[in-house]
Amino acid sequence: MLMGLDFFRRAVELQAKYRRPGMRIVNTLQTNGTLVNDEWGRFFHEHNFLIGLSLDGPKALHDAYRRDGGGAPTFDRVMRGLALLQKHAVEYNFLTTVHTANVEHPLDVYRFFRDEVGAQFVQFIPIVKQDDGAGVSEHSVAGEQYGRFLIAVFDEWVRRDVGRVYVQIFDVALAAWLGERPGLCVFEPVCGLGMAMEHNGDLYACDHFVEPGHKLGNILETPIMELVDLERQREFGQAKRTALPRACRECEVRFVCNGGCPKNRLSATPGGERGLNHLCAGYKAFFSHIDRPMKMMVEELRAKRPPANVMMRIAGEDQELQKRFTAARRNDPCPCGSGVKFKRCHGRRG
Helix, strand or coil: CCCCHHHHHHHHHHHHHHCCCCCCCCCEEEECCCCCCHHHHHHHHHCCCEEEEECCCCHHHHHCCCECCCCCECHHHHHHHHHHHHHCCCEEEEEEEECCCCCCCHHHHHHHHHHHCCCCEEEEEECCCECCCCCECCCCCCHHHHHHHHHHHHHHHHHHCCCCCEEHHHHHHHHHHCCCCCCCHHHCCCCCCCCEECCCCEEECCCCCCCHHHEEEECCCCCHHHHHCCHHHHHHHHHHHHCCCHHHHCCCCHHHHCCCCHHHCCEECCCCCEEECCCHHHHHHHHHHCHHHHHHHHHHHHCCCCHHHHHHHHHHHHHHHHHHHHHCCCCCECCCCCCCEHHHCCCCCC
């Protein structure tokens, strides 16, 4: 948005001028919303822009890292921008980074979006940033942390919000359990379609790899279709599959994970093979945890019933389990199936 509104007005004019019959043009814009005003709101509405709004949860969690160039917090300005998008009936969704400040507060984050801002669409984006050494930055989340975050949110969502709140990674998972393509590049078997172009026309293999070694060329010098069709770009995309460590190739959740984004393959397997995703432990825990509810939703869809029926099925199971908890004695095996005595599991007194 720093380019100014006239830049975007000119962009949509050029779209209209060069649009061919049958061509559909979709405009999206990612922003923290701090520069949104009434004029921007009217423009977004008029031209059907989809706005991705960066918001990391309640004020304290958002402001931990979302500060402006002067170090000032941005939460209040983001919320003002959100109110203006709503005022002008602009379509939007939320993009939430999961970092060290909010990863241990999954339900605070999720309930803020559901209950306080009325979110319908939320994406959770884990922060994994390589530092100058061999590890990751202090703001990055560990795989286990991210897995616990997703599990906590899912367990609440699957009991009360299916069909009302759409969480991107849950939709991706359901597609995979249905046997369809995930529809999100980080979980596709191969990549290479999400190229990035800089303001000067430089084209790069991926928006996660805007670096000299992955520069394809410049569209002012070479037609874009020639750059897209370069052999090394195809090899870049295929490497996502061919470079998988053996542990990934044999993993039971590979059908949905596919090794995750190559930019996060910073770790080694227990056997020492490089190329393991930094988030592997979290992905494996999360996708294993949701297997049964996902299968329930698949059953409902294939029977031409709404997947939201999973909430009633799980509610019935929860009620039955609660009865078994009530009847359990201290030294009985815990009814949850953990294999631990009840007194050391769900029978513990807080």
